[in-house]
Amino acid sequence: MSPPTDTPSADRELIDLLHRRGHRVTPQRVMINRLLRSRDTHLTAEDVHASVAAGLPGTSLPTVYATLDLFAELGLVRRVRAGFGPALYDSRGTDHHHLVCRVCGAVRDVDVDLDLSPAKAAVETLGFTAERVDLTVDGVCAGCRGTG
């Protein structure tokens, strides 16, 4: 049960990035970064808080939010508002899209390869600078299918 990510290198990358951007390196930031790198699921701020507070007692929820905001700004995570409920934080690897069950709220990744450049192009025509394209498919998952 060793962590699936190379912790030291994840730490190093974070530390360099923080220094480069003039931010401080704090235990909370390091721990949150490790957690994000070690899971490939989407996490809520609550999830992050619960996991991090276990190893770093006294870590507060507001700090988790602040850190996740910072990480989003640094491009380390994507904040995804899928369906109802809390926002999800996605430690972004490759670009992928999301699948949301409107019954149980479950969120899954979709790895289909779509050409979204027409959308970006159309958007730039409007004087808009496109930074990110999110595709969300809403529907009903297999498990909730029979439930009604």
Added chain:
Amino acid sequence: MSPPTDTPSADRELIDLLHRRGHRVTPQRVMINRLLRSRDTHLTAEDVHASVAAGLPGTSLPTVYATLDLFAELGLVRRVRAGFGPALYDSRGTDHHHLVCRVCGAVRDVDVDLDLSPAKAAVETLGFTAERVDLTVDGVCAGCRGTG
């Protein structure tokens, strides 16, 4: 300044639909439907409440939410969670996508034609029943471009 929509026919369609689905026809529902049909922008529940309460005093915000939920279920509106802030209700005409400025939060429509069937297909492979595909482009609008 006559309303851009044919009010009587919008009323009729709503009334038929409500009856067909076993729902009651109430003044609130009729008014909210008219409002949605007469505007082509995205409205928040607050917006709807303010406009409807003007013509139908005493209409409450919870009723607006309940009505918008019902309309969403009936396919009359799409609820769009774009960026931060309150949900937007989109009186759906043709399928289109959304553009969100992360600075000012403005939401615009994008009418680009994309082939999203690969996404739907991929999703069905996972046992998921796709009901709707939302594409959101995040970025910075022309107005906020210089601001920083």
Added chain:
DNA sequence: CTGGATGCAAACTCTTTGCATGCAT
């Protein structure tokens, strides 16, 4: 040392719920 980062509590926004009343059917 100095100011950015944190913890705690409290505020805030948006949305939903409970319950008595009212009106569409």
Added chain:
DNA sequence: ATGCATGCAAAGAGTTTGCATCCAG
């Protein structure tokens, strides 16, 4: 008459803010 829909108030979930303290640089 029957019970779905409503209004009001109050609760609830998720997130943000204010301020004193703390620690990374």
